Amino acid sequence: MPGHWKEIKLSNSGANGSKISYCDIGYAKQAIYLENASGIVITNNFIHDNKGNDGAFSGYPGPPGDIGCGIYLLSSTGNTIIENTISQVTRHRWSRRISRCFWFWRWRCHRLRNIPFVINK
Secondary structure (H helix, E strand, O other): OOOOOEEEEEEOHHHOOOEEEOOEEEOOOEEEEEEOOEOOEEEOOEEEOOOOOOOEEEOOOOOOOOOOOOEEEEOOEOEEEEOOEEEOOOOOOOHHHHHHHHHHHHHHHHHOOOOOOEEOO
């Protein structure tokens, strides 16, 4: 059922060093979910129409899928996220917060377009 599952989930040390590139990822609760993984490279993907899909958000404390779950990182370090297109935010009860967050990430990603975007926790 669209909107209720994790499309790509990488977890624990077995996933370390993996690469997700040139994928069309859509209609999931979370497009990409990283848990206790490091050294993951996420590049050149089209991430769209996901529930709460407004960008990469590290350590969001709310329930998964509510906000910021295009790419969701949980206890993950040293990952690289570059040149991804994230679009079509699904509106729901968090719509105002999503809108603010979406525009922040759009501005930030635009400024960092040609610079590797690394999230370390």
